Every structure is written in C-alpha cells, then in structure tokens.
Amino acid sequence: MMHEIFSFVRGPMVWIAFTVFTVGSLYRFISMWRLAKKKDSVVFNYFSFFYALRSIGHWIFPFAGVNMRKHPAMTVVAFLFHICLFVVPIFLSAHVIMFKESWNISWRWLPDPAADIMVMIVIVCCLFFWGRRIFLKEVRYLTSVSDYLILAAVAAPFISGLWAYHQWTAFSAVMIVHIISGEILLMIIPFTKLSHMLFFPFTRGYMGSEFGAVRHAKDW
Amino acid sequence: MTKQSPANIATIPDEGIDKGGQRLTTDQITRVISRHLEEEGGARLKIYMETCVHCGLCSDACHFYLSNDHDPKFSPAGKVKQALAPIIRKKGRVSVDFIKKASEIAFTECNLCRRCVMYCPFGINIAYLMLFIRRICHKLGVVPQYIQDTAHSHSATMNQMWVKEDEWIDTLHWQEDEARDEIENLRIPLEKEGADIFYSVIGPEPKFRAQLIYQAAVIMNAAGMDWTMPATSGWDNSDMCMYTGDEEMVARLKKVHFEAAMRLKTKRIVMGECGHAFRSVHDVGNRYLGWKMSPLSVIHAIEFYYELFRDRKLRVRQKYSIPVTLHDPCNVVRGGGLHELARYVIHETCSRFVEMHPNREHNYCCGAGGGVINCGPPYTKKRESSSKVKADQLADAMARGAKVIIAPCHNCHSGLEDTVKHYGLDMEIKFLGDIIYECIYK
Numbered sequence: 210m211m212h213e214i215f216s217f218v219r220g221p222m223v224w225i226a227f228t229v230f231t232v233g234s235l236y237r238f239i240s241m242w243r244l245a246k247k248k249d250s251v252v253f254n255y256f257s258f259f260y261a262l263r264s265i266g267h268w269i270f271p272f273a274g275v276n277m278r279k280h281p282a283m284t285v286v287a288f289l290f291h292i293c294l295f296v297v298p299i300f301l302s303a304h305v306i307m308f309k310e311s312w313n314i315s316w317r318w319l320p321d322p323a324a325d326i327m328v329m330i331v332i333v334c335c336l337f338f339w340g341r342r343i344f345l346k347e348v349r350y351l352t353s354v355s356d357y358l359i360l361a362a363v364a365a366p367f368i369s370g371l372w373a374y375h376q377w378t379a380f381s382a383v384m385i386v387h388i389i390s391g392e393i394l395l396m397i398i399p400f401t402k403l404s405h406m407l408f409f410p411f412t413r414g415y416m417g418s419e420f421g422a423v424r425h426a427k428d429w
Numbered sequence: 430m431t432k433q434s435p436a437n438i439a440t441i442p443d444e445g446i447d448k449g450g451q452r453l454t455t456d457q458i459t460r461v462i463s464r465h466l467e468e469e470g471g472a473r474l475k476i477y478m479e480t481c482v483h484c485g486l487c488s489d490a491c492h493f494y495l496s497n498d499h500d501p502k503f504s505p506a507g508k509v510k511q512a513l514a515p516i517i518r519k520k521g522r523v524s525v526d527f528i529k530k531a532s533e534i535a536f537t538e539c540n541l542c543r544r545c546v547m548y549c550p551f552g553i554n555i556a557y558l559m560l561f562i563r564r565i566c567h568k569l570g571v572v573p574q575y576i577q578d579t580a581h582s583h584s585a586t587m588n589q590m591w592v593k594e595d596e597w598i599d600t601l602h603w604q605e606d607e608a609r610d611e612i613e614n615l616r617i618p619l620e621k622e623g624a625d626i627f628y629s630v631i632g633p634e635p636k637f638r639a640q641l642i643y644q645a646a647v648i649m650n651a652a653g654m655d656w657t658m659p660a661t662s663g664w665d666n667s668d669m670c671m672y673t674g675d676e677e678m679v680a681r682l683k684k685v686h687f688e689a690a691m692r693l694k695t696k697r698i699v700m701g702e703c704g705h706a707f708r709s710v711h712d713v714g715n716r717y718l719g720w721k722m723s724p725l726s727v728i729h730a731i732e733f734y735y736e737l738f739r740d741r742k743l744r745v746r747q748k749y750s751i752p753v754t755l756h757d758p759c760n761v762v763r764g765g766g767l768h769e770l771a772r773y774v775i776h777e778t779c780s781r782f783v784e785m786h787p788n789r790e791h792n793y794c795c796g797a798g799g800g801v802i803n804c805g806p807p808y809t810k811k812r813e814s815s816s817k818v819k820a821d822q823l824a825d826a827m828a829r830g831a832k833v834i835i836a837p838c839h840n841c842h843s844g845l846e847d848t849v850k851h852y853g854l855d856m857e858i859k860f861l862g863d864i865i866y867e868c869i870y871k
Contacts, residue, residue, distance in 0.1 A: 241472050248471030254721055268550055276548040279489055350501030351483035351510055405480040409551055416552030425766025426790050428547050
C-alpha cells in the first residue's frame with residue numbers, strides 16, 4: 210500500500226503537479242494579460258522598461274528602500290526566506306539526482322550540510338512570519354485563516370523534508386508527506402496569494418513606470 | 430469599556446452619506462456594484478486584491494495609522510480590508526450601512542497621497558483601490574455632502590466655487606486695480622491671443638485668496654512674461670470630481686481647461702501653487718481625454734519659479750530672513766518630482782532653510798489632500814487628530830529653528846493651518862509666491 214502511494218506521488222503526481230503549475234501559471238498570465246488589454250490599457254500605455262527595472266532593482270536588493278531599512282529584521286528574514294525557498298528545491302542533491310536518474314540531466318548541487326542549514330532557515334523564517342501574524346497588531350488585523358494555511362503550505366515540504374532527510378521516526382511515511390506537500394505547494398502557486406511570485410515583476414514594474422516616467426519620483 | 434479614539438467621535442452628521450444611503454436598497458447596491466465590477470474592475474484590481482499577502486508593511490507609510498495610536502483599522506491595507514474586500518468577496522451584495530461606512534473610510538480616512546505605494550514591496554496602488562471605492566460611492570450617490578457640492582459646482586459652472594463668469598472677470602480687474610497702486614501700468618492680460626503663457630488657478634483663488642492672483646501678476650510683470658488668463662470657463666484648473674470618482678466630469682473639466690489655452694493659442698499652461706490640480710492636469714485628466722500626456726506643455730508654479738530664477742528673470746532684492754522649512758506636497762513631489770526645484774527656489778530666496786524629516790517623496794501628507802478637507806466640518810476633528818504625526822514633524826522642524834512653513838499647494842496650506850492651530854505650533858504658512866513677492870525687485 211505504502212509502496213503504491215509512493216510510486217504514485219513519485220510518478221504521475223509529479224507530472225500532474227508540474228503541469229498544473231505551468232499550465233496554471235500560463236493561464237493566469239494570459240487571462241490577466243487579456244483582461245488588462247480590455248480594461249487596463251493604461252498599464253500598457255505607461256509601461257516603461259527602464260523605470261520598471263529601476264523599481265524592481267531597488268526592491269530585490271536588500272535595504273535599498275526606505276521601508277526595508279525601517280524593518281531590518283523583516284528585511285533580513287524576507288530575503289533569506291525567498292533565497293532559500295528557491296535555491297534549496299532546485300539545487301538539493303536528492304532532487305538533482307532524481308532528474309539525473311529520470312532524464313539523465315543534472316547540474317551542480319548544494320552540499321547536504323549547506324542545504325540542511327538553508328532548510329532550517331526557511332522553517333525559522335516561517336516561524337517568524339507566523340509570529341508577526343500573531344504578535345504584531347497591524348498584521349494580526351489583516352490576517353485571515355487562509356494566510357495561516359498558505360504559510361503552512363509553504364512550511365510543510367521543508368519541515369517534512371528535513372524530517373525525512375534526517376530519518377527521524379516514521380520517515381518513510383513523512384517522505385510521502387514531503388512529496389505530496391511539495392506538489393500541493395507547486396499547484397497552488399498560480400491560484401492563491403502565492404501568485405505574487407508570478408505578478409510581482411508586473412505590479413512593481415508598472416508602479417515603477419508610473420512613478421518614474423510620469424511622476425519623476427522614486428518609489429522605494 | 431472600549432477606549433474611544435478621538436477619530437471616532439462624529440459630531441456633525443453628513444447629509445450626503447446619510448440621505449444618500451436612505452435612498453438605497455441592497456438590491457440596487459448589488460446591481461450597481463456588479464455592473465461596476467464588470468465594466469471597470471480590471472486586471473489591476475484583481476492583481477492588487479489577490480497578491481496582497483497581508484504583511485502589514487504599508488502601515489508605517491500612513492499618517493492616519495501613525496497618528497491614531499497605530500490602530501490597524503487605519504493602515505492602508507486595513508482600510509482595503511474593511512471597505513473593499515467584502516465588496517469583492519460578496520460580489521457587491523453589501524448593506525446600506527456597509528456602503529456608508531465604506532464611503533466614510535474612502536473619502537475621509539485616506540488622502541490618496543500614495544505614500545503607501547512606496548512602502549508596499551509589490552507596489553500595490555492602494556490609492557487606486559480607494560478611488561475605486563469612491564467611484565462606487567459616486568455611482569451610488571453616497572458621497573460626503575461638502576465635496577459633492579464642489580463637484581456639483583464643477584458640473585454647473587466649470588469651476589469649483591460657483592464663481593460666475595462676470596465675478597471672475599471682475600475679480601481680475603479688481604486685483605489689477607489694487608496692484609496698480611503698487612506698480613504703475615501693471616496688467617492682468619485677459620484673452621490675449623498668442624501669449625506665451627496661459628496662467629490658470631484653482632477656484633478658491635478668486636473666491637478666497639484673490640491676493641494670490643495679485644502676487645502672480647506682480648511676479649509675471651517683474652519677470653517680463655508674456656501671459657494671459659481667459660475670460661471664459663477654463664480658468665479653473667482644479668478638479669474635485671477626480672476625488673469624488675466622477676471621471677466623466679474630470680474629462681469635461683480638463684477639456685475645457687485645455688481648450689481655453691488652445692483657443693488663445695498660448696504656448697504653455699502655467700499653473701498656480703496647487704497640488705491636486707497638477708495631479709489632475711498632468712497625470713489624470715489627460716488620460717480620460719485620451720491623451721497620454723497633456724496635449725500642451727503644463728508646468729506647475731514651482732517649476733515656473735525655478736525657470737525664472739535659473740534664467741535670471743527675477744532678481745532678489747533681499748533674501749527672506751526668517752528661517753523656513755518646506756512641506757513637500759504629495760501631488761507635486763510624489764506626483765511630479767518637483768522637490769529639488771522647490772529647494773532651488775528656496776535657496777535663491779531665503780537665507781535660512783531647515784529640512785523637515787522625513788522629506789521629499791517620503792514627506793508626510795498634510796492631512797487635507799485627496800479631497801479630505803473638502804469633505805468639510807463633519808470630519809475636521811478626525812482630520813486634525815489624524816495629523817498628529819505631521820504636527821510632531823513640524824514641531825521638530827520648529828525646534829530646529831523653522832518659523833515659516835512653505836507649502837506650495839492650496840490643500841496643504843489649509844491642512845497645515847488647521848494642524849498648526851490645533852496643536853498650538855507657533856508657525857506661519859506661506860506659499861512660495863508669498864516669499865518671492867516679498868523678496869524680488871518689482
């Protein structure tokens with residue numbers, strides 16, 4: 210039984226997850242593009258690549274903006290979190306080896322102890338975000354159940370991955386949890402608030418264009 | 430017992446909201462909003478609402494939040510949560526009371542200053558979302574009475590203050606007469622075809638602050654400018670309809686303004702020291718008319734004064750010696766990037782300048798802009814208590830010697846006057862034009 214579930218989540222489910230993620234993201238991009246063409250032509254008319262990149266550049270560089278300097282802990286955590294969140298799944302040796310075995314392609318991977326630390330960083334960052342939602346009244350006020358669920362969805366593959374890697378108790382079952390939660394995370398990206406991953410360059414870029422080209426002002 | 434913050438004390442009822450609400454039913458509200466969402470709720474609305482991760486980082490941008498004891502209800506995202514999120518979630522099926530509350534939030538608890546846009550990592554335009562609510566309220570007829578009155582004036586008279594055409598012309602003649610006591614042969618040229626400059630002002634100038642037109646005439650005269658003002662509609666560049674959500678009127682107003690300048694075959698429009706009018710002419714109204722940028726060159730008074738000093742058209746007789754500080758108005762600084770030019774003019778005309786902090790794009794709003802002061806007496810107390818952080822900022826500049834606040838914007842001017850009075854600050858508020866008028870060789 211366990212074996213069957215494992216081969217399903219390790220096999221067809223992976224394809225499903227990646228397909229939902231890619232097709233879902235494409236669908237979101239295309240439908241949003243068409244909606245914008247229809248009702249927000251202003252976005253296309255005023256979009257300026259130079260000012261979009263100027264704004265994005267300032268916001269993906271730690272402490273480049275005033276608000277980032279106002280919240281140093283949040284800035285450090287947010288950057289560490291996002292970097293580790295992307296780097297670990299892509300460059301984890303176990304993940305690369307699976308690609309090697311399946312398709313005979315591979316790339317450089319992280320040393321396991323480094324990945325181990327980065328996973329723990331992601332988990333600690335999630336705890337930090339959780340704490341913000343509980344203890345900071347301006348964040349608590351905005352927080353709804355879905356915000357906790359999304360946070361849990363992000364943390365789950367990392368916690369279970371760490372667990373399985375260290376072969377703590379019932380690790381083979383946890384391994385299945387790890388795979389499923391990773392797949393769920395991938396699939397919900399286009400359809401939840403995690404879609405900021407897709408749309409960040411556009412929202413930031415559009416605002417950067419308006420502030421830069423029309424209003425001749427900074428937006429950071 | 431819950432602590433009642435001063436911002437929640439409503440003493441004067443608002444008939445615009447109360448009576449407007451009485452006329453509505455839930456069905457009507459649902460019908461209007463769902464049509465509005467269908468027609469105007471596009472990708473920006475969708476993405477802004479869907480990608481906001483509720484991080485709360487916009488809070489520190491907002492003077493309402495900072496001034497009201499960090500009450501999260503006043504944070505930018507907090508206002509969206511209260512006034513817009515339920516509308517989207519319930520697809521417009523909201524109650525009359527909800528709409529009344531949403532109207533109060535969108536009209537009187539946000540100055541549309543766009544400071545939070547600079548604090549949101551994603552660049553979510555919360556001012557756009559607040560305007561989206563205001564437009565819904567406009568369509569539902571639930572708009573604060575005082576600002577709605579200015580919008581009515583706009584649509585009936587094409588100016589903000591119910592000024593009739595003969596009153597406008599008469600005011601200019603009166604100011605010309607007055608100015609001739611000081612400067613012989615000074616003219617306020619009306620209807621001069623082919624002049625270099627079309628000078629436009631906001632409705633309140635002829636109504637309450639006619640001396641500003643006098644001063645402008647003196648400055649134009651001293652600099653030897655070839656300028657004119659129209660005798661017809663189009664002299665008023667202000668635009669409260671932009672803030673009530675009446676976009677159709679915005680387009681009509683700007684059309685009349687641009688067409689007056691073009692009818693007179695002037696080369697460019699120079700605007701008086703007003704912020705929201707600049708936003709309307711430079712950034713908003715042109716869009717509703719289908720112009721990417723304004724159809725003829727438009728510059729704000731700050732830039733005009735800057736040119737006059739840069740080109741040595743004006744000469745300073747004696748620099749203004751009382752220490753000054755500068756309030757950067759949101760619509761010309763965050764909305765026009767004129768902060769360094771304003772400083773240039775100040776350095777040319779004043780001997781001591783004290784920066785307030787934060788400044789430039791990060792300056793705190795005066796608390797009056799975005800049509801908030803135009804919502805009138807029912808909200809004055811809330812506006813004053815919500816300017817506490819502004820008062821602290823001014824007090825700090827005062828402690829470092831500043832005695833005069835230069836505010837090159839009418840709304841800021843009025844807002845700062847209330848703040849200074851309410852918090853007992855010993856400071857005077859002036860326009861750049863006031864300072865220039867005092868200092869130059871006439």
